[in-house]
Amino acid sequence: MADAKIIDGKAFAQGLRRRVADQVKILKEDHSLTPGLAVVLVGEDPASQIYVRSKNKMTVEAGMKSFEHRLPAETSQKELLTLIEGLNSDPDAHGILVQLPLPDQIDKQVVLAKIDPAKDVDGFHIFNAGKLATGSSGLVPCTPLGCLMIIKEQLGDDLSGKRALVIGRSNIVGKPMAALLLREHCTVTVAHSRTADLPGEAQRADILVAAVGRANMVKGDWVKEGAIVIDVGMNRSPPDAEGKSKLAGDVDFDEAREVAGAITPVPGGVGPMTIACLLQNTVTAACAQNELDVPEI
Ligand code: GUN
Numbered sequence: 001m002a003d004a005k006i007i008d009g010k011a012f013a014q015g016l017r018r019r020v021a022d023q024v025k026i027l028k029e030d031h032s033l034t035p036g037l038a039v040v041l042v043g044e045d046p047a048s049q050i051y052v053r054s055k056n057k058m059t060v061e062a063g064m065k066s067f068e069h070r071l072p073a074e075t076s077q078k079e080l081l082t083l084i085e086g087l088n089s090d091p092d093a094h095g096i097l098v099q100l101p102l103p104d105q106i107d108k109q110v111v112l113a114k115i116d117p118a119k120d121v122d123g124f125h126i127f128n129a130g131k132l133a134t135g136s137s138g139l140v141p142c143t144p145l146g147c148l149m150i151i152k153e154q155l156g157d158d159l160s161g162k163r164a165l166v167i168g169r170s171n172i173v174g175k176p177m178a179a180l181l182l183r184e185h186c187t188v189t190v191a192h193s194r195t196a197d198l199p200g201e202a203q204r205a206d207i208l209v210a211a212v213g214r215a216n217m218v219k220g221d222w223v224k225e226g227a228i229v230i231d232v233g234m235n236r237s238p239p240d241a242e243g244k245s246k247l248a249g250d251v252d253f254d255e256a257r258e259v260a261g262a263i264t265p266v267p268g269g270v271g272p273m274t275i276a277c278l279l280q281n282t283v284t285a286a287c288a289q290n291e292l293d294v295p296e297i
Contacts, residue, residue, distance in 0.1 A: 095121035146273025220255025
């Protein structure tokens with residue numbers, strides 16, 4: 001079997017960001033509307049700081065307004081909720097994202113529930129999760145949305161009847177990914193740490209999405225020949241002697257590429273799609289709040 005096609009998520013995300021920038025240009029010119037995204041970061045988690053910097057940069061590059069709110073690690077839940085209330089009623093902030101994880105004194109569920117569902121560009125509010133679960137359209141979590149775009153780019157728009165396995169049942173990736181694939185008429189299985197025969201489940205899957213957070217867990221002989229393999233894992237190895245750590249996916253890439261039809265690498269696969277989808281969700285939210293259709297490009 002020939003090597004799998006290596007999916008270039010970076011290029012795909014670049015294309016999507018360009019499309020978003022074109023949509024923003026039309027909204028500005030034709031409707032005097034500049035979509036705006038507010039990002040809230042509490043504390044100094046190093047990975048979160050990198051994400052937030054990059055979200056800010058790409059928001060501005062797409063022609064949108066970016067509002068950054070950096071709060072100290074000791075911020076109380078009440079203070080954070082007050083900030084969110086202000087953003088909920090700010091007409092220039094069409095999207096609100098509270099970067100996770102949050103410090104221990106803050107209850108994540110209470111905070112996410114406070115965000116106006118119409119501005120919930122992460123798609124984490126229970127109202128949007130419920131909409132997705134019941135098959136109606138709301139704001140969809142960015143990483144699964146990016147995965148679905150990649151899958152459709154490879155397999156075409158009609159995914160009816162495909163067998164899909166999602167490994168992982170998080171609220172951020174696994175559950176919304178399964179709901180999206182079900183909405184596309186796939187036969188969906190969700191596997192997790194208690195699944196009895198994970199290799200057997202994987203071997204039946206035409207679409208395999210791995211989102212568990214365990215480096216190189218999915219082996220080559222778990223993969224069905226010709227399957228599309230989407231690796232959401234971002235596992236950092238402990239630093240080596242020079243203090244450098246490497247990023248590894250949930251899939252053993254070297255093995256799986258021998259069997260799969262197409263596969264996303266780590267890094268450079270799913271990762272870049274997440275922010276691109278966040279920008280798209282911000283445009284979607286801005287249009288909905290102004291009773292406009294998203295411009296077709
Ligand atoms: N932390 C890591 N990924 C994400 C994300 O997609 N959204 C938010 N809000 N926090 C995160």
